[in-house]
Amino acid sequence: MVYLRGERHMKLIDHVHYFSRLYRSASLFSRNPRSISSLNLTLEDQQRLAFPAIFVGMALCLFLLLSSLQTGMPSINRQVNIGVGLGGMLYIVLAFFVILPFFGPSNPVVHNASVLVNAALISIPILLQPYLMDGVVPLAIATLMASSAVLAGRWPTYLFILLTTAIQMLLGRTEFDGVNSGTWLTSVFLVILTVLVTETITIMKTAISIQFHRLETLNRVAHSLSSSLEIHQVIGLVSNAIQTTLDADTYYLGLMRNDVIWLELLYDDGEFFPSTEVQLDNSLAGWVVTQGKPLLLRNVTTEAREKLGIRVSTIGQPRLSHSWMGVPLEASGRIIGIVAVASYLKNQFSQSDLELLQNVTQQAAMALDNAAHHAEVEDQSRRDTLTSTLNHGALLKSLDYELLDARVTNQPLSLIMLDIDKFKEYNDHFGHLVGDQVLITLCETIRQNIKNTDIIGRWGGEEFVIALPRANAAQAVQVANRIRRAIGEISLFSRDQKPIPAPTICQGIALYPREAGDNIALIDLADQRLYEAKERGRNQIEPDTEAW
Known part of the structure; x- marks a missing residue:
C-alpha cells in the first residue's frame, strides 16, 4: 500500500472514466461471494424500471385493437390485429403481474424460459407481418428486448435477439420473396440497436443495483454502529462496509494517539497486518488529519510527484497503490483519526466513492466517540472514586x-x-x-x-x-x-x-x-x-x- 509523505497540498480531481469504473464495480461483485446476482433489485424496483416497456407494449396492443375498428380494413387484417392485440395484452398481464411475482425476479429458470417464450411469441407477428401495420413488429421486438434487458439481463437478451433474427430470416426465406438487401440492412441495424439498448439498460441497472446496495449497506452500517459500544466492533463494521461497497485493494483505520496516527486496522491485498503508526508530519494521512479535509487521488504516483511534491513509500504489502482517498474521523468537533482506502489500479475512485467513504466515516466517528465515552464510563465504574485504583x-x-x-x-x-x-x-x-x-x-x-x-x-x-x-x-x-x-x-x-x-x-x-x-x-x-x-x-x- 502507498504511504505518502511530502508537501501539504491537496487538489480533488473530477471523476472520469465512469463506464470503465462501472464495469470494474460489476466485476468486483462477480469476484466477491456477495456477487452482483445477490444485488438484484427488488421485484417492485424491477417492475418500475420495466414500466416504460410495459406501457409501450400495452399501448401497441391497444393501438392494434383500435386500428381493427377502421372501416374498409380487410377481414383477415382485422382478425389478425384483434388476435395479436388481445394476445399481447394477455401475455403482458400474465408475465409481469402473475408469473414474475410468483417465481421472483432473480429466478434463472424464468429468465431462460422467457427467452424461448418471447422468441416463440414474436414469431407470430413476424409470420403475420403482412396483415399488420408497418412498424408493429420492430416495435414489439424492441419492447420485448428492453423488458428482457431489465428483468433477465444482458445474455438472455442477446439470445432472444439472435433467435428473433434467425426467425425473421427463416420466415423471410420461406414465406416471402427471398432475402433482399433491405432485409439484411434491417437485421444489421437491429443488431446494432440491440447492443446499444441492451448495454445501456444493463449499465444503468448495474449502476442502480450498486447504488442501492451501497445505500442498503450504509443503512445497515449506521444501524449497527448506532448500537455498537465496543471500539473493536466499530472497526470491524467499518472494515466490512468498505469491503462490500468499494473496489479497494487496501484500507486502514487510524486513531490519534498523542502526535501519531496509530493504525488500529490495516488491510492490504487480502491480508490483515499488525497495528503500526504513521507520523503526522509530511504524510498524506497526516495532512488529512491536520487539515480536517478529505482527499482524493486517482493517480497517486503522477499527482504525488507533479502536483503534491510528495515522496511515495509503502506500508503493508511492498507494492505501490495508484489510487487513494482518505477521510478524517471527526467527533465532538475534533479530529480523532482517519479512514483511507487505496487500489493498485489508476482512476479507481470517483467523487461518489469519496462521498460514500465520508458517510461511512461520519457514522464510524460518532460510534467511536460513543464507544470511547462508554469505555470511559465503564472504566470509572470499575474505579475507586478517591484513588482511581480498581474497586x-x-x-x-x-x-x-x-x-x-x-x-x-x-x-x-x-x-x-x-x-x-x-x-x-x-x-x-x-x-x-x-x-x-x-x-x-x-x-x-x-x-x-x-x-x-x-x-x-x-x-x-x-x-x-x-x-x-x-x-x-x-x-x-x-x-x-x-x-x-x-x-x-x-x-x-x-x-x-x-x-x-x-x-x-x-x-x-x-x-x-x-x-x-x-x-x-x-x-x-x-x-x-x-x-x-x-x-x-x-x-x-x-x-x-x-x-x-
Whole structure:
C-alpha cells in the first residue's frame, strides 16, 4: 500500500472514466461471494424500471385493437390485429403481474424460459407481418428486448435477439420473396440497436443495483454502529462496509494517539497486518488529519510527484497503490483519526466513492466517540472514586483473569496486601481531607514503582492489593521494598501547608501457585501475612527473602 509523505497540498480531481469504473464495480461483485446476482433489485424496483416497456407494449396492443375498428380494413387484417392485440395484452398481464411475482425476479429458470417464450411469441407477428401495420413488429421486438434487458439481463437478451433474427430470416426465406438487401440492412441495424439498448439498460441497472446496495449497506452500517459500544466492533463494521461497497485493494483505520496516527486496522491485498503508526508530519494521512479535509487521488504516483511534491513509500504489502482517498474521523468537533482506502489500479475512485467513504466515516466517528465515552464510563465504574485504583469487585475480576492466564502459561503470580500504619492518626490529627490526600499520594507512588501490566486495587479503607503477574517471590519482595522506600520519601503537608511525616506501611506477600491455588486462598494468605507484619511493628514486610 502507498504511504505518502511530502508537501501539504491537496487538489480533488473530477471523476472520469465512469463506464470503465462501472464495469470494474460489476466485476468486483462477480469476484466477491456477495456477487452482483445477490444485488438484484427488488421485484417492485424491477417492475418500475420495466414500466416504460410495459406501457409501450400495452399501448401497441391497444393501438392494434383500435386500428381493427377502421372501416374498409380487410377481414383477415382485422382478425389478425384483434388476435395479436388481445394476445399481447394477455401475455403482458400474465408475465409481469402473475408469473414474475410468483417465481421472483432473480429466478434463472424464468429468465431462460422467457427467452424461448418471447422468441416463440414474436414469431407470430413476424409470420403475420403482412396483415399488420408497418412498424408493429420492430416495435414489439424492441419492447420485448428492453423488458428482457431489465428483468433477465444482458445474455438472455442477446439470445432472444439472435433467435428473433434467425426467425425473421427463416420466415423471410420461406414465406416471402427471398432475402433482399433491405432485409439484411434491417437485421444489421437491429443488431446494432440491440447492443446499444441492451448495454445501456444493463449499465444503468448495474449502476442502480450498486447504488442501492451501497445505500442498503450504509443503512445497515449506521444501524449497527448506532448500537455498537465496543471500539473493536466499530472497526470491524467499518472494515466490512468498505469491503462490500468499494473496489479497494487496501484500507486502514487510524486513531490519534498523542502526535501519531496509530493504525488500529490495516488491510492490504487480502491480508490483515499488525497495528503500526504513521507520523503526522509530511504524510498524506497526516495532512488529512491536520487539515480536517478529505482527499482524493486517482493517480497517486503522477499527482504525488507533479502536483503534491510528495515522496511515495509503502506500508503493508511492498507494492505501490495508484489510487487513494482518505477521510478524517471527526467527533465532538475534533479530529480523532482517519479512514483511507487505496487500489493498485489508476482512476479507481470517483467523487461518489469519496462521498460514500465520508458517510461511512461520519457514522464510524460518532460510534467511536460513543464507544470511547462508554469505555470511559465503564472504566470509572470499575474505579475507586478517591484513588482511581480498581474497586473491590473489579479487583477480584482482574485477579481472576490474571490467575487464569498464569495457570494457562504456567507462570507465577505474586500478591501484595498493603496497609498504612496507624492511618487513623492522620485523620484525627490533620483531618479527613489530609487523610484523603495521603491515600491519593500513596496510590500515585505505588503506580510509579510497578509495571503498567501490574494491578492495584483498593481492598477497603486504607488497605490495598497489588497483583504482580509473572513475578516470583524474590521479585515480589524487591517490589515491596521499592514501594516502602518510595513512600518514605514522599512530601505531605497539612491544610496550613506545614510539613507532616510520611506514612509507613506494612505488606504481606503470597505466591501463586507455590503457596495458594486460587484467588481466595491467595488473598487470605497475603492478609494473614500482613497481620503478622503489623504484629512486628511499623514498616514491615512479611515474609522477607531470607525467611521464604
